[in-house]
Amino acid sequence: MKILIADDSPTIRRLVVARLEADGYEVVEAEDGQEAVALARSEHPDAYVLDKIMPKLDGFEVVQALREDPQLGAGPIVMLTDRSSEEDVLRGLELGVEEYMPKPFSPHELTARLRRALARGSGS
Amino acid sequence: MRTALTITDIALAALVCLLVLGLMEVRMLIRLRQRRQRRLWPEASQVIARYVTTGGPPPRPAGRAGRAILRDAAMQALYDLRGSERDLLVGMMEELSYLGDAAAALRARRRAVRRRAAETLAIIATPAAAPALRAGLADRDALVRTSCARTLARAGTQDDVPAVVAVAQRDILTAPGAAAAIVLALGQSQQTALSTLLSAQAPARLRVVAAEVAGRLRLPELTPELRACLHDGDELAAAAAQGLGMIGDIQAAGELRDVVRASDRAASARAAAMTALGSIGDATSVPVLEPQLKADDWTLRAAAAHGLAQLGEPGSWALRRAVMWGPPEAREQAEAVQQ
Numbered sequence: 046m047k048i049l050i051a052d053d054s055p056t057i058r059r060l061v062v063a064r065l066e067a068d069g070y071e072v073v074e075a076e077d078g079q080e081a082v083a084l085a086r087s088e089h090p091d092a093y094v095l096d097k098i099m100p101k102l103d104g105f106e107v108v109q110a111l112r113e114d115p116q117l118g119a120g121p122i123v124m125l126t127d128r129s130s131e132e133d134v135l136r137g138l139e140l141g142v143e144e145y146m147p148k149p150f151s152p153h154e155l156t157a158r159l160r161r162a163l164a165r166g167s168g169s
Numbered sequence: 170m171r172t173a174l175t176i177t178d179i180a181l182a183a184l185v186c187l188l189v190l191g192l193m194e195v196r197m198l199i200r201l202r203q204r205r206q207r208r209l210w211p212e213a214s215q216v217i218a219r220y221v222t223t224g225g226p227p228p229r230p231a232g233r234a235g236r237a238i239l240r241d242a243a244m245q246a247l248y249d250l251r252g253s254e255r256d257l258l259v260g261m262m263e264e265l266s267y268l269g270d271a272a273a274a275l276r277a278r279r280r281a282v283r284r285r286a287a288e289t290l291a292i293i294a295t296p297a298a299a300p301a302l303r304a305g306l307a308d309r310d311a312l313v314r315t316s317c318a319r320t321l322a323r324a325g326t327q328d329d330v331p332a333v334v335a336v337a338q339r340d341i342l343t344a345p346g347a348a349a350a351i352v353l354a355l356g357q358s359q360q361t362a363l364s365t366l367l368s369a370q371a372p373a374r375l376r377v378v379a380a381e382v383a384g385r386l387r388l389p390e391l392t393p394e395l396r397a398c399l400h401d402g403d404e405l406a407a408a409a410a411q412g413l414g415m416i417g418d419i420q421a422a423g424e425l426r427d428v429v430r431a432s433d434r435a436a437s438a439r440a441a442a443m444t445a446l447g448s449i450g451d452a453t454s455v456p457v458l459e460p461q462l463k464a465d466d467w468t469l470r471a472a473a474a475h476g477l478a479q480l481g482e483p484g485s486w487a488l489r490r491a492v493m494w495g496p497p498e499a500r501e502q503a504e505a506v507q508q
Contacts, residue, residue: 057246063219063221
């Protein structure tokens with residue numbers, strides 16, 4: 046399974062990558078929204094972990110780009126947010142975000158949610 | 170005259186040169202630091218990620234710069250992490266003496282150093298930091314002592330509450346935002362302390378903040394204290410009414426109606442009481458709110474209309490009556506909320 050993680054903080058990216066790799070996932074990293082979309086097109090990941098606030102394209106814009114591209118499939122998306130406001134959650138759900146992780150977050154919990162989202166995807 | 174001017178000119182030129190050289194040096198130092206940070210940060214992040222994921226012995230950063238970068242990267246991670254990974258990282262910070270360094274820096278002469286240390290201790294916020302934080306409560310700088318108080322409110326014990334409250338009391342007028350943050354932290358972790366802050370012995374401004382916090386955190390155990398605040402000054406009564414409305418305390422309805430009826434009270438307190446009655450959903454308050462649609466003060470009319478709009482069918486009927494038969498000012502408010 047290949048996961049794409051997009052976050053502008055290198056420290057958070059490293060933490061999530063290390064956790065995902067320890068759990069047996071292959072991981073590709075992007076440091077902004079534009080790179081995330083480009084990597085999604087070239088790497089075809091099975092799922093995405095996206096930060097909401099990123100340079101160039103924010104998390105929602107990346108989700109929109111992913112969902113509008115028929116070649117990218119419909120891998121589950123977990124979004125990291127500073128605060129899960131009702132408005133953000135509703136916007137994300139409309140766009141197709143499966144899970145929200147408000148920061149501060151636990152990488153352990155993140156992988157558990159990702160695993161669940163992937164299982165739901167393969168189940169349906 | 171000519172010679173004097175020349176000497177002044179030379180002195181000025183030398184001063185400008187010195188300033189330019191100084192600025193260039195500062196810029197060069199900043200660039201060097203940024204370059205070093207760019208070079209060392211990825212490695213520090215990698216080390217932290219490995220340690221947090223796989224455990225093992227804590228990393229040993231090389232040199233002063235490496236140590237500083239590892240601390241900054243760990244601080245950034247701590248800000249975004251919770252759970253077992255955070256605990257591991259806090260353990261690493263303690264083992265590598267970052268906590269001890271921050272505790273020592275809290276005694277530094279320079280205010281900026283002490284502020285940074287207080288910030289570090291606030292992010293680490295472990296019980297081991299408590300002794301340093303307690304000492305920081307007496308700092309001469311308001312930002313340092315309020316930061317220490319806020320952290321102790323979260324990470325300290327019940328015994329720390331009086332000293333934390335004392336800082337909030339001391340700084341409520343000069344640093345109201347920082348003092349309010351202390352009260353919020355107390356409300357989140359030491360709720361009984363809020364009870365003390367709502368008592369008549371506490372300073373008036375602090376009581377107002379405590380009432381706002383009790384409402385925003387929706388703490389039903391503090392409704393007796395909030396109800397008592399309704400009988401106090403107008404600003405406090407308004408904050409208490411707002412809090413009671415947020416909590417939804419039906420037992421407060423009678424006292425809130427008394428505030429609405431009290432024509433000698435400030436409009437802000439009476440309006441807050443009407444909004445609270447609407448939030449609580451006390452339909453028996455309609456006869457008290459309906460006459461306020463004709464009040465001289467528009468804030469009272471607006472609050473009455475909003476309150477009535479939340480009181481179900483009886484409230485809707487009151488608004489319809491105002492639209493059909495009320496004076497223009499009542500009709501205007503009633504129509505506005507109906508739309």
